[in-house]
Each structure stands twice: as C-alpha cells, then as structure tokens.
Amino acid sequence: MxxxxxxxxxxxxxxxxxxxxxxxxxxxxxxxxxxxxxxxxxxxxxxxxxxxxxxxxxxxxxxxxxxxxxxxxxxxxxxxxxxxxxxxxxxxxxxxxxxxxxxxxxxxxxxxxxxxxxxxxxxxxxxxxxxxxxxxxxxxxxxxxxxxxxxxxxxxxxxxxxxxxPIGAGQTTKLVNQILVVGHALAMSEALLFAQAGGVDLRKALEAVAGGAAGSWMLSNRGPQILARDWRPGFTIDLQQKDIRLVLQEADRLGVPLPGTALIHQLYRTLQARGLGHEGNHALIKALENLAGIEVGVWSEGA
Missing domain, CATH: 3.40.50.720 (NAD(P)-binding Rossmann-like Domain)
Incomplete structure (x- = not known):
C-alpha cells in the first residue's frame, strides 16, 4: 500500500x-x-x-x-x-x-x-x-x-x-468569484427589501424564485438566514472587505472599471463603522435597510 x-x-x-x-x-x-x-x-x-x-x-x-x-x-x-x-x-x-x-x-x-x-x-x-x-x-x-x-x-x-x-491563476479566479459573490449579495438584499416593502410572503417568494433563473447559492443559503435575522457568519464582513480590497487593487492595476463592486465596498464600510464587521457577509442588507427605514423578515417571522 x-x-x-x-x-x-x-x-x-x-x-x-x-x-x-x-x-x-x-x-x-x-x-x-x-x-x-x-x-x-x-x-x-x-x-x-x-x-x-x-x-x-x-x-x-x-x-x-x-x-x-x-x-x-x-x-x-x-x-x-x-x-x-x-x-x-x-x-x-x-x-x-x-x-x-x-x-x-x-x-x-x-x-x-x-x-x-x-x-x-x-x-x-x-x-x-x-x-x-x-x-x-x-x-x-x-x-x-x-x-x-x-x-x-x-x-x-x-x-x-x-x-x-500558472501560479497566481487561482488567486485571480478567486477574485472573479468574489466579484460574483458580493454582486449576488447586493441583488439578494435589494430583492428582499423590495419584497418586504411590497407585502409579499418572504418565505414563499424565496421558494418561488430560488429554482428559476434568479436562483443562486447566496439566495438559497443566506436568504433564509436574513429572514430569521441570523447574522452568524459563513464568511465575515471584515474578511469580505479584505477580498473586495484585493479585487479593487487588482482591477486598478489592470485598468478595469468595477463600479458595482466599488459601491458594495462602501456599503460594507458603513456596517464596519457600526461595529458589524464580525457578522456574516449577508448582513449587507442592513446597509440598505438603514437607507429605507425597513427591516426585512420582521413581520414574516410571525406569519
């Protein structure tokens, strides 16, 4: 053997x-x-x-x-x-x-x-x-x-x-992954905020869209956590910010504009300023809740 x-x-x-x-x-x-x-x-x-x-x-x-x-x-x-x-x-x-x-x-x-x-x-x-x-x-x-x-x-x-x-290709691809992760997190956050404001049953809405073209790992795994107001991290905001910083530095070196990723970096920064860097990266929704004056999932818990 x-x-x-x-x-x-x-x-x-x-x-x-x-x-x-x-x-x-x-x-x-x-x-x-x-x-x-x-x-x-x-x-x-x-x-x-x-x-x-x-x-x-x-x-x-x-x-x-x-x-x-x-x-x-x-x-x-x-x-x-x-x-x-x-x-x-x-x-x-x-x-x-x-x-x-x-x-x-x-x-x-x-x-x-x-x-x-x-x-x-x-x-x-x-x-x-x-x-x-x-x-x-x-x-x-x-x-x-x-x-x-x-x-x-x-x-x-x-x-x-x-x-x-060759060496370095894994890291470059991981940064591609992180652009997609935070983009999905922002899209999920905006969608759930919109659904909450529109009076939709959030659990049923998640079920309805998760299996279609709008489905994603982020939506299926972190969407239910948001509805439960569960901010335990699979990946913390602080670590996510470190990765976004790497993305933006490399994008600057390559001359590639990433306006959406740069915006997400600033939204996460507002959460870090509130002492929330230890929470999961899905807590991005809190930055949008603060803008809208709405908390997602609150009424749906008693539904």
Missing amino acids: EQRERVGFIGLGIMGRGMARNILKAGFPLRVWNRTASRMAELAAEGAGPASSPGDLAFHSDIIITCVSDTPDVEQVILGEGGVIHGARPGSLVIDMSTISPRATQRIATQLAERHIHMLDAPISGGSEGAERGTLSIMVGGDAAQFERALPVFQAMGKTITHLG
Missing part, C-alpha cells in the same frame, strides 16, 4: 478547522499550527500532531497548507522568522489556500523555488459549511504535476477542483 504524504496545516480559523479535520478523516498524517495555540487542542485530540512553529511543521511535512487571513499573514508564516521556508525540505510542496494578491503569490513562489520548494495557490469558496462538509470549490494555480500530486488532499476538502493555469 502506497504511503500517504504527510500534511501540515497552518491556520485553524473559521475555514481552516473544517478543512484540516477533513484531511485527517481522509487518513493523511496531519500536523497543525495556529497562532492561537488553543485552537490546536481540538484537532490534537482527534489525532493531529501540534507543531511548535510553521518551520517545525514544514520540517515534518511533505505538503504544507496555509489558510490565513491576508497577504501579510501568508508572508509571515511562509517567509518570516520561524516560517515554512526555514523548515521545508527541497521537493516539498506549499499550498496557499488563503485569498491574497496574485502578485504576492508569485513573489512568494519565486522565493520558495530558489530553495527547490514547490508552490500552488489554491484559494477556496463555499463558506464554513463547505469547509466542514468537504464540498469546497478549490481554484488552483501552479505546475500541473504538483496539482496532480496534491489532488488527493484537495479531494478531502472539496468537490469542485479546477487547475486554472
């Missing part, structure tokens, strides 16, 4: 916990590291080995996965003091599943390659639910042979796994 590659996982946040657990369930030897050490205890109890640093984790792993918040975090855990680059062996593979700048991804890959360490960028979509269920969409950039090497690990975490081209 072929020996499975040893996997290291860095970043046990809202997405990383479920992803790491599914790797463990798939039978891969797993070592974990998180900046907040207490988050390692739960997975350690399930059989994962806790590491003392990203470099220590990398030294004991063949495939090293990072899933952290932003570009500086990725740079720190991979290139910083005690980072992956200082422990990884030649021939090992680093997979960054965070959402960061495509340009930064290429710079990191270049520095790793100087030490004969491979890299894939493989950002994800599907929310915390997808991370827990192992149904994420995974968008991969990098060498095709390394993609094939990593595929069994990807299959433990996701269902839609696509190799998109």
Whole structure:
C-alpha cells in the first residue's frame, strides 16, 4: 500500500478547522499550527500532531497548507522568522489556500523555488459549511504535476477542483468569484427589501424564485438566514472587505472599471463603522435597510 504524504496545516480559523479535520478523516498524517495555540487542542485530540512553529511543521511535512487571513499573514508564516521556508525540505510542496494578491503569490513562489520548494495557490469558496462538509470549490494555480500530486488532499476538502493555469491563476479566479459573490449579495438584499416593502410572503417568494433563473447559492443559503435575522457568519464582513480590497487593487492595476463592486465596498464600510464587521457577509442588507427605514423578515417571522 502506497504511503500517504504527510500534511501540515497552518491556520485553524473559521475555514481552516473544517478543512484540516477533513484531511485527517481522509487518513493523511496531519500536523497543525495556529497562532492561537488553543485552537490546536481540538484537532490534537482527534489525532493531529501540534507543531511548535510553521518551520517545525514544514520540517515534518511533505505538503504544507496555509489558510490565513491576508497577504501579510501568508508572508509571515511562509517567509518570516520561524516560517515554512526555514523548515521545508527541497521537493516539498506549499499550498496557499488563503485569498491574497496574485502578485504576492508569485513573489512568494519565486522565493520558495530558489530553495527547490514547490508552490500552488489554491484559494477556496463555499463558506464554513463547505469547509466542514468537504464540498469546497478549490481554484488552483501552479505546475500541473504538483496539482496532480496534491489532488488527493484537495479531494478531502472539496468537490469542485479546477487547475486554472500558472501560479497566481487561482488567486485571480478567486477574485472573479468574489466579484460574483458580493454582486449576488447586493441583488439578494435589494430583492428582499423590495419584497418586504411590497407585502409579499418572504418565505414563499424565496421558494418561488430560488429554482428559476434568479436562483443562486447566496439566495438559497443566506436568504433564509436574513429572514430569521441570523447574522452568524459563513464568511465575515471584515474578511469580505479584505477580498473586495484585493479585487479593487487588482482591477486598478489592470485598468478595469468595477463600479458595482466599488459601491458594495462602501456599503460594507458603513456596517464596519457600526461595529458589524464580525457578522456574516449577508448582513449587507442592513446597509440598505438603514437607507429605507425597513427591516426585512420582521413581520414574516410571525406569519
């Protein structure tokens, strides 16, 4: 029986916990590291080995996965003091599943390659639910042979796994995904606000439109949460804003106008100013409710 590659996982946040657990369930030897050490205890109890640093984790792993918040975090855990680059062996593979700048991804890959360490960028979509269920969409950039090497690990975490081209292509595609996500969130918010004002039964309206041309993952999964005034995050406003910022920076570099995405960035900013950055990205509707003086779902709860 072929020996499975040893996997290291860095970043046990809202997405990383479920992803790491599914790797463990798939039978891969797993070592974990998180900046907040207490988050390692739960997975350690399930059989994962806790590491003392990203470099220590990398030294004991063949495939090293990072899933952290932003570009500086990725740079720190991979290139910083005690980072992956200082422990990884030649021939090992680093997979960054965070959402960061495509340009930064290429710079990191270049520095790793100087030490004969491979890299894939493989950002994800599907929310915390997808991370827990192992149904994420995974968008991969990098060498095709390394993609094939990593595929069994990807299959433990996701269902839609696509190799998109050279390093950085995964991150660019993830930014495409985020333009669509926030666009769907705004369309859903406007539609539910309109339905509320028009006196329509909101639950029945959701059922009526979800199966047609207007249906979307956002509508089916986050629409019911809005009606229940449930703002628990599959993805927080703060993280969504970070991704929109990356989109707008890259669009500016490319000379591409994105007026709708820029507007959504400003609407989310009003919610952050109210201290709501920890809520789910579907709370975008609160920005429109504030403009209209209407709360969606309130009367429908008692219907």
